[in-house]
Amino acid sequence: MNEIISVDIGHLISERDGLNFISPSDFNALEKKYGHIFQAFQMSLQEKKSYLTLSLDEERAIPDIKSLAKNIAARYEHVLVLGIGGSALGARAVIQYLKGPLYNLIQQEHPRLFILDNIDPVLVKYYEEVIDMGKTLIMYVSKSGSTPETAALFIHFYHRLKEAGGDPADIVICCDPGDNGINHIAKSLGCRLLHIPHNLPGRYSVLSSVGFLPAEIVGIDSGQLLEGAHMVHQSIISDGPQQNALFALGASLFELALKGKSIHVLFNYSNLLSEFGLWFVQLWAESLGKKQSLANNVVNAGTTPLTCLGATDQHSILQLFKEGPGDKVFGFMKINHVADEIQFTNEFPTEKEYSYFAGRTMQEQLHVEQLATEMSLVTDGKPCYSITLKDVSPKTLGGLFYFFEALVVFTANLWNINPYDQPGVEEGKNITYSLMGRQDYSHKKSKYEQEVSTYHEERRIYSI
Ligand code: PA5
Numbered sequence: 001m002n003e004i005i006s007v008d009i010g011h012l013i014s015e016r017d018g019l020n021f022i023s024p025s026d027f028n029a030l031e032k033k034y035g036h037i038f039q040a041f042q043m044s045l046q047e048k049k050s051y052l053t054l055s056l057d058e059e060r061a062i063p064d065i066k067s068l069a070k071n072i073a074a075r076y077e078h079v080l081v082l083g084i085g086g087s088a089l090g091a092r093a094v095i096q097y098l099k100g101p102l103y104n105l106i107q108q109e110h111p112r113l114f115i116l117d118n119i120d121p122v123l124v125k126y127y128e129e130v131i132d133m134g135k136t137l138i139m140y141v142s143k144s145g146s147t148p149e150t151a152a153l154f155i156h157f158y159h160r161l162k163e164a165g166g167d168p169a170d171i172v173i174c175c176d177p178g179d180n181g182i183n184h185i186a187k188s189l190g191c192r193l194l195h196i197p198h199n200l201p202g203r204y205s206v207l208s209s210v211g212f213l214p215a216e217i218v219g220i221d222s223g224q225l226l227e228g229a230h231m232v233h234q235s236i237i238s239d240g241p242q243q244n245a246l247f248a249l250g251a252s253l254f255e256l257a258l259k260g261k262s263i264h265v266l267f268n269y270s271n272l273l274s275e276f277g278l279w280f281v282q283l284w285a286e287s288l289g290k291k292q293s294l295a296n297n298v299v300n301a302g303t304t305p306l307t308c309l310g311a312t313d314q315h316s317i318l319q320l321f322k323e324g325p326g327d328k329v330f331g332f333m334k335i336n337h338v339a340d341e342i343q344f345t346n347e348f349p350t351e352k353e354y355s356y357f358a359g360r361t362m363q364e365q366l367h368v369e370q371l372a373t374e375m376s377l378v379t380d381g382k383p384c385y386s387i388t389l390k391d392v393s394p395k396t397l398g399g400l401f402y403f404f405e406a407l408v409v410f411t412a413n414l415w416n417i418n419p420y421d422q423p424g425v426e427e428g429k430n431i432t433y434s435l436m437g438r439q440d441y442s443h444k445k446s447k448y449e450q451e452v453s454t455y456h457e458e459r460r461i462y463s464i
Pocket residue numbers: 084085086087141142143144145146147150201202203204286422
């Protein structure tokens with residue numbers, strides 16, 4: 001396989017079952033229906049008018065990021081990244097894919113790197129048992145600088161750093177360039193500042209300093225991540241809808257959503273991809289789950305993303321996938337080539353449950369099980385697509401991030417919604433600010449307190 005990503009959408013289409021799949025004639029008509037939207041999308045990428053392409057220009061930030069990472073790696077044993085949502089999930093996916101799920105347990109020349117994305121005091125205490133603040137660099141990542149969870153974590157660990165005698169000027173702050181609290185703090189403490197392009201939203205920021213600095217700190221070449229993104233970008237803008245993987249998949253998923261396939265499952269057949277699955281869930285859900293269209297109509301757009309892990313979840317949620325409601329479309333993702341193959345030895349030749357393994361490999365088994373699962377779902381009337389990744393390399397992963405970001409934005413264009421905002425999460429944030437006593441939200445405090453008290457009165461509690 002020469003290409004870094006290959007996409008097979010053949011089993012989203014079926015001649016026999018036009019109810020659960022797209023019929024061949026409907027598939028052939030997709031270009032006529034949506035080709036003009038795709039061409040406009042291609043144009044926005046080509047002319048670098050789409051926010052996605054801001055990542056491609058992050059190349060210029062890489063030399064400074066590399067030298068900062070080198071400096072950090074030489075001076076610190078631990079790096080603690082504080083962030084949430086798009087400020088945490090992408091970096092996690094990068095490290096898991098390229099350094100493995102047990103990176104922090106393996107003895108190595110690079111610092112151990114922890115990404116903390118919740119305000120659970122129990123979790124924080126556990127981190128504190130493992131991390132020596134005297135040997136830890138803090139990287140505070142928040143595009144807006146106002147996210148209350150990350151702000152809370154920063155306050156706490158800033159205090160701990162001072163207690164441990166650390167230098168606040170060593171803290172790295174990664175945020176929007178705007179005039180806000182986080183930039184004021186960075187300047188007054190003399191912290192190292194990395195700015196995320198203003199129009200690059202949090203969940204699309206993995207291919208910027210948000211993902212690049214953690215990657216470089218653990219020894220991953222961020223230039224290669226970006227090279228993969230450039231390759232995918234080039235392929236998306238070059239091919240017409242007929243030959244275009246992005247058009248074929250995006251238009252088909254949209255068509256299936258209109259047919260009632262309201263859940264989009266990404267079934268990853270590699271433990272290197274489970275964090276990528278969580279990144280996908282956030283990107284898909286927050287970008288496509290929108291009440292209003294750009295024309296201000298109520299559309300309640302989107303499909304619900306789910307991610308699971310093969311082969312493990314074949315012994316769990318697969319039963320529901322097979323026999324539960326037919327409201328899902330499945331994406332299977334696997335890696336074609338992994339460096340560490342395991343060949344089975346012939347340990348129990350007389351036992352039929354064990355002898356057939358002899359000479360086979362574990363990756364072969366994983367791929368056979370993936371295929372078997374996919375085929376059995378298709379047989380049962382469940383539409384499936386599959387993505388094969390060439391290898392475990394930064395180039396392939398960078399391409400994959402860009403492919404999914406582009407897929408989401410193109411799908412949003414089909415829904416005619418804004419993929420970059422998240423109005424649905426603002427209300428909860430405002431209530432939190434107000435109830436926690438943030439000054440500029442004090443005018444709403446009594447209203448929210450009243451609502452909270454009514455809410456409590458409406459509870460019906462059964463005690464056991
Ligand atoms: O995609 C988004 O904009 C959000 O999911 C953010 O990433 C998340 O809310 C964290 O925001 P911030 O980076 O501003 O702290």
